[in-house]
Amino acid sequence: MTDLHPSQLHNYLQMYTRTKWTYWGCLASSMLIFFASADIKPKHLKPWILGSSTAVLIVGKNQRQTAKQLKQTLGDVDQVSQLNFLSWMKQQTQPTAQLAVSIPSLNGSWQPDNLITDPVDYVNRVQKHVALVGGTGDGKSTLAQYFSTRIGGQVIVYDIDSAKDDWSWVEPGNLIGDGGLPEVNAAMKEALDHLEKMRVYRKEVSKDVPQEFARFYIGEEFPVLADCDNAPDWIKQHAKVGRKRKQFIMVLAQNDTATNFALEGDADILDTCFVRIRLGKKAQDYARSTLKNPQIEQWLKAGGKKRFMVDDLPCELDLSTWGTSAIAPVSPVSAEVKPRVTADELLKTLEYPEHDIVEIGLKQSGDWVAAWKCHNLNRSLRNINLEDIRLMFQGLASRGIGEVEGEGDRLRWRIDSSHLDKL
Template sequence: MHWRAKFASWGCLVVAIALLSLGATQSRKIKPWLFGCSVGALCLGVSQRTTVKQLGEILKDTDEASRLNFKAWISQQTAPNQQLSITVPALTADWQPENLINNPIEYIQKKQKHVALVGGTGDGKSTFTQYLSSKIGGSVVVYDSDSKPDDWAWLDQLNVIGRKGDFAAINQAMGDDLKVLQELVQLRGDRGDSVLSGRERFLIAEEFPILVDECDNAATWIKRLAKRGRRYKQFICCLAQNDTAENFGLAGDKETLYSCFVLVRLGSFGVSYAKTKLKDERLSQWLKLGGKKRFMVDDMPCELDLSGWGVVSTSPQLPQVTEPTPQLLNEFEQAIIDAGDRLQGEIIKARYLQQNVRLFGNITADEIRILFQVLADKGIGETVGEGDRLGWRL
């Protein structure tokens, strides 16, 4: 139809021109007739051109719709997400990782490596470091520009350096550490390993990225002690809020960080490492549900509850460690109990916690139901219902 209308329009135009040309050579009596036929042919041609335009628009729309439908069909036939699905195993209440570490101190001592501790504010970096320093052995020296008087109460306070932002004292002490290392190299070369007995030290550097910025000796300190300190029983522990080599003053030397240090990742850093690096969604959930007591040590999960740990003596001796209480609860479990107190015996469902308690905003309903079961197993409250209708009440 499109081509016929197009042909007819051009034909009418040719006929109109031909009739006008013919009328120029005819008698006056015939000219009006020829002129009228020419005008009629021209009007018919204009009408056909309108038809051609309309049919062209219809054909264009039809062609566009055809191409879109073809693209949709191709996408449906070739898109892998239309054909595949991934199932993540459910995390049961009694699930435990196969390579779980219960004693990180024993692991660190066995590896004979330094410690790089990574965690955000409130993840328990200082608590873990204080516990580590009380167990690792040797003379403990702390570089902490923000420490309070009671943070390291069991240590000789002369070994807590840098209080009140005294970075000059930290820089001087780090320079002295490098001299001590060089002296031990000379002594061991002359008299053997026996000279190291009683000279073991454990050096703790809090918020190491700040020390790198403020202390000229910090970058050299970590590089030399990381590579040579282990042989001479000079172990270091550095704390940061990111696990990049740059944060530990080892820019361009990532290999030293991973070969000379045990990396301890607390809080969200451990969860993220399990999920993105180890590709283990179930381990990531397990870490998240455990709060501060669960973290990653190198590529292995660790569970150590330090919530009952504390110093009961202010003398410069190693602290006495109190035994954890029988019913220690993480922040998620405590939040559920608090909700139970508010609702006075009503059944709490996962949706209620997701909508009314901010802590559970990013927790799935299945994970919350696992927490319900965990609390019930501890003898706190009871579960009601089963499956996706499982609830809990105090």
């Protein structure tokens, strides 16, 4: 193929296109003139018309010949176009070419738009239970403890493979599993009986179950517990009506399939009654494969244990300084006088919204505080509904921070100096 200057190539391509269309135009015109001559009456005109048709055909033939010559000069015209395009691409993608890609910074200044910082508040607002998914060492037990202190109720743990100090913050009699699956199975039956008693209580006494009947169940490695005969009924019944009767369940596993939670054939229950909290690599894999959001994936990796996923929402909650002392068992009373906790010291250990609630209680000098009063005295608390504030009252009281009285809409909370002396 002859080497051509780009301007020459452009001219030759135009000439080739014109001669090709001229050839086809002459061929079509010659045929039209030929067929038109059949309808002309004066016979002496026909030779002239046939001659015209032949002349047009000869012109077309010459144009055809010219097109062939141009094609030989250019080679294959389509190939010329392709080669020119490939040559341009090669120039643009040389190793010396620079490719600028804008990637959002994932340093500490970037945060997702839909970030939540209080997973307990989220769970309480949607009124669901929790399916906690994560690998060994991802912090499942710590997060379970945190939830139990916030939601309140008697904590009962099912774990047939617990090690020493795994659940040191749970009453020894409420850690069930040393007797293996039979012991857990019997405990699940007792829990179902208690759930039925709460149904009767709500029907015959009051729709508001007293806090003394509230329970917070934790099922560690539920795929193992799922072999219990009572496991399917236990999780289904509590999932559907447990929250109304103040019976909260948190089931722990390393994968969130319906089979792992004894819900095979009832996967809808897992979707409608549980908030999925994914920790560690499980959260990262979910962001990448399901949400298809590598930016969130990198954000999760950069934050360690304090960042995880709550359903489809990224969450950041640092529990590294919270530790297991939040509800540690009370040690025997000694002769040594324990230093009194000051109001400022107590407030430093709390986060929003509990911090704001306790601050209101301290300013009220031991007076009873109702949920609606928190709304009136603190603008930031107006974003939280009254029922959630009452749940926080109960959670604070269960940790020895103040006390509660009343039930349902009439539940109130207060804190005074005597409570600070006991902390």
